Amino acid sequence: MTKHPAVQNIKVAADAAIFTVENKQLKVLLIQMKKAPFAGEWALPGGLLGDEETSRQAVDRILTTQTGVKKVYLEQLMTFDDVQRDKLGRVISIAWFALIPNGGFKLKTTEKYADVRWWPVKALPKLAYDHAAIAKTAVSRLRAKLEYANVAWSLLPAEFTLAELQNTYESILGKPLDKRNFQKKYLALGLIKESGKMRTGGAYRPAKLYNFAKFV
Amino acid sequence: MTKHPAVQNIKVAADAAIFTVENKQLKVLLIQMKKAPFAGEWALPGGLLGDEETSRQAVDRILTTQTGVKKVYLEQLMTFDDVQRDKLGRVISIAWFALIPNGGFKLKTTEKYADVRWWPVKALPKLAYDHAAIAKTAVSRLRAKLEYANVAWSLLPAEFTLAELQNTYESILGKPLDKRNFQKKYLALGLIKESGKMRTGGAYRPAKLYNFAKFV
DNA sequence: TCAAAAGTGTTCCTGTTACACCCATGA
DNA sequence: TCATGGGTGTAACAGGAACACTTTTGA
Numbered sequence: 001m002t003k004h005p006a007v008q009n010i011k012v013a014a015d016a017a018i019f020t021v022e023n024k025q026l027k028v029l030l031i032q033m034k035k036a037p038f039a040g041e042w043a044l045p046g047g048l049l050g051d052e053e054t055s056r057q058a059v060d061r062i063l064t065t066q067t068g069v070k071k072v073y074l075e076q077l078m079t080f081d082d083v084q085r086d087k088l089g090r091v092i093s094i095a096w097f098a099l100i101p102n103g104g105f106k107l108k109t110t111e112k113y114a115d116v117r118w119w120p121v122k123a124l125p126k127l128a129y130d131h132a133a134i135a136k137t138a139v140s141r142l143r144a145k146l147e148y149a150n151v152a153w154s155l156l157p158a159e160f161t162l163a164e165l166q167n168t169y170e171s172i173l174g175k176p177l178d179k180r181n182f183q184k185k186y187l188a189l190g191l192i193k194e195s196g197k198m199r200t201g202g203a204y205r206p207a208k209l210y211n212f213a214k215f216v
Numbered sequence: 217m218t219k220h221p222a223v224q225n226i227k228v229a230a231d232a233a234i235f236t237v238e239n240k241q242l243k244v245l246l247i248q249m250k251k252a253p254f255a256g257e258w259a260l261p262g263g264l265l266g267d268e269e270t271s272r273q274a275v276d277r278i279l280t281t282q283t284g285v286k287k288v289y290l291e292q293l294m295t296f297d298d299v300q301r302d303k304l305g306r307v308i309s310i311a312w313f314a315l316i317p318n319g320g321f322k323l324k325t326t327e328k329y330a331d332v333r334w335w336p337v338k339a340l341p342k343l344a345y346d347h348a349a350i351a352k353t354a355v356s357r358l359r360a361k362l363e364y365a366n367v368a369w370s371l372l373p374a375e376f377t378l379a380e381l382q383n384t385y386e387s388i389l390g391k392p393l394d395k396r397n398f399q400k401k402y403l404a405l406g407l408i409k410e411s412g413k414m415r416t417g418g419a420y421r422p423a424k425l426y427n428f429a430k431f432v
Numbered sequence: 433t434c435a436a437a438a439g440t441g442t443t444c445c446t447g448t449t450a451c452a453c454c455c456a457t458g459a
Numbered sequence: 460t461c462a463t464g465g466g467t468g469t470a471a472c473a474g475g476a477a478c479a480c481t482t483t484t485g486a
Contacts, residue, residue, distance in 0.1 A: 009267045012226045012297075012308060051225045051306060054297050079295040079310050081228075081270050090267060092228060092310075094295050163438075180440070181476065188474090204437040205483035379465075396467070397449065404447090420463040421456035 010090045014055040015046030015131065016063055017077065017097040017138035020104075020118060021155050021171045026142075027118040028135055029107075031066050033128055034114050037087070042119070043128040044135065046093065055094035067116050068108040072098040073154055077138055085130040093129075097138045099154035122174075146172055150191050153212050159195055161207040162186070226306045230271040231262030231347065232279055233293065233313040233354035236320075236334060237371050237387045242358075243334040244351055245323075247282050249344055250330050253303070258335070259344040260351065262309065271310035283332050284324040288314040289370055293354055301346040309345075313354045315370035338390075362388055366407050369428050375411055377423040378402070 018029040030042040045066040049058045056074060063069045074096045081092040109116040119125065121139055124132070145151050152168045166182050186192065193213045198206040234245040246258040261282040265274045272290060279285045290312045297308040325332040335341065337355055340348070361367050368384045382398050402408065409429045414422040 008227050008264060010228045010265060011224050012228060048224060049226060049297075052299055054299060055295070055308075056297075076294055078292055079271070081265075081272075081310065083268055083270060092271075094297065094308075161438085178476070178478085179438090180478085183439080184441095185475080200484080202437070203435070203485040205439075207438060377465085394448095394450075395465090396451085399466080400468095401448080416457080418464070419458040421465045423465055 010092060012049045012055070013046055013091050013093045014049060014058040014062065015044045015093045015095045015134060016059045016074070017044055017095065017135055018063070018067070018069060018072070019097065019099050019121075019138070019142060019155075020102050021168050022102045022118060024167055024171050025120045025122070026139070026171050026174075027120050028124070028138070029067055029069065029116070030119050030125070030127070031109055031116045032114040034112060038128040040114070041128040042125045042131075044095075044131045045116075048091075049094075055096065059096045066109050066113060067105075069100060069105045072100050074098045077134070077141060080130055080134055082130060093134070095134045095138070097141065099142070099151060101155055101157050142172060150212070153191075156212075159197065159209045159211060161199055161209060163207060165192070165210070226308060228265045228271070229262055229307050229309045230265060230274040230278065231260045231309045231311045231350060232275045232290070233260055233311065233351055234279070234283070234285060234288070235313065235315050235337075235354070235358060235371075236318045237384050238318045238334060240383055240387050241336045241338070242355070242387050242390075243336050244340070244354070245283055245285065245332070246335050246341070246343070247325055247332045248330040250328060254344040256330070257344040258341045258347075260311075260347045261332075264307075265310075271312065275312045282325050282329060283321075285316060285321045288316050290314045293350070293357060296346055296350055298346060309350070311350045311354070313357065315358070315367060317371055317373050320373075358388060366428070369407075372428075375413065375425045375427060377415055377425060379423060381408070381426070 020027050020029075029045065031045050033039055033041050033043055045062055047058065047062045047066075049055060053061070055076075059074055060071070063072070075098065077095040077097045079092060079094045083090060085091070085093070107116045121135065124135060127135065142151070146169065151172070152165055155168050156164065162183050165186065166177060166179065169182070170177055191213055192210040195209045195211050197209045199209055200206040236243050236245075245261065247261050249255055249257050249259055261278055263274065263278045263282075265271055269277070271292075275290055276287070279288070291314065293311040293313045295308060295310045299306060301307070301309070323332045337351065340351065343351065358367070362385065367388070368381055371384050372380065378399050381402065382393060382395065385398070386393055407429055408426040411425045411427050413425045415425055416422040
């Protein structure tokens with residue numbers, strides 16, 4: 001039986017699965033590694049915790065530095081602690097996830113990383129560490145959350161049409177929804193209200209614009 | 217801004233919130249501390265991870281040693297990482313939770329602890345560290361899980377009556393349920409089947425005994 | 433006038449709720 | 460025979476699913 005160690009040799013990291021919906025696709029934010037042994041591979045933004053820093057704070061800091069994404073609503077996902085998840089040494093990862101509106105941030109990274117980019121969850125590149133498992137868990141959680149939480153609030157701009165709202169749901173679930181039922185159900189929830197404005201410009205009937213009335 | 221540390225001074229622990237239902241009360245398993253600065257206080261079973269040990273494995277080991285509870289179905293709850301959660305040094309805790317049948321284990325602890333006991337969640341003693349917060353989170357998760365998962369399977373013995381099943385639900389939710397509706401709904405789920413046996417002995421009509429048919 | 437997307441009602445079905453009475457047993 | 464908990468049916472309602480047509484606009 002393993003004895004309680006007087007000194008541990010385990011490091012603690014935080015990783016973030018940040019989602020958005022763009023072009024009717026659910027996408028996740030990845031950075032491209034420069035250093036061996038993962039050069040060229042993609043990964044979720046992440047890094048080690050400071051001694052006086054919570055994982056939440058670490059994610060904030062890391063997102064700002066590595067991706068340019070700031071001050072988003074984050075939710076703890078799960079902690080990944082397989083002994084072999086990082087071949088360079090024992091590191092556990094406290095994973096977080098968040099949703100941000102499309103185009104809400106200008107992406108930029110540091111010289112430590114080769115690139116930062118949105119990737120469709122349906123066609124992810126090879127991911128470093130166990131980040132494929134983390135991303136998969138995050139997508140499952142997001143879909144589950146869609147059933148009971150006002151997830152779209154984090155993904156849409158202040159004004160949006162019902163069609164845009166429905167597209168967001170369809171993109172996350174990966175399946176079409178009935179337009180009338182979706183609108184009826186969503187409006188009955190009382191979460192959104194008409195802004196009084198219309199979106200014009202298309203060669204078709206203008207759409208009413210809505211705002212969120214409540215934040216869940 | 218905090219810099220990525222070359223060396224971290226953070227320890228990693230695992231804690232377990234183990235529940236049972238006894239005498240129509242939801243109870244959680246606690247151990248009583250002996251050592252300063254928490255002498256006499258109660259805490260969730262827990263301890264530091266070994267270098268080659270996952271938190272899941274650590275919880276298994278710790279439960280066996282500290283409480284006598286073995287090989288239960290565990291689910292990861294959340295990681296608690298407030299900087300000040302342990303005044304003796306920075307320790308993060310990966311918390312797990314589990315449900316076990318009443319009377320399924322003979323409780324025993326080591327000389328390191330003063331006692332091990334089931335405590336009703338409605339009347340917990342003062343808890344060490346941030347274990348009150350962990351316990352509260354675990355109870356919330358358990359109640360939420362009750363809505364969509366076959367939680368009772370972990371709490372009941374192989375054979376049980378519908379009344380016992382209903383009592384389990386009522387104890388966790390802390391509110392009464394309609395007998396006819398509960399039975400109708402639960403039987404329609406197809407999760408349980410009649411064993412063919414009856415529980416006799418009371419000064420009233422014998423009750424049918426059921427088994428679980430599926431494990432969710 | 434046509435193409436394109438917006439907007440709207442009704443029916444059916446299923447599951448939930450509320451509610452009251454008879455049944456089998458041991459004492 | 461009575462006290463006790465076991466066991467059952469039905470009506471009303473709400474929410475979800477399926478489904479087709481009319482409206483408004485720009486080109």
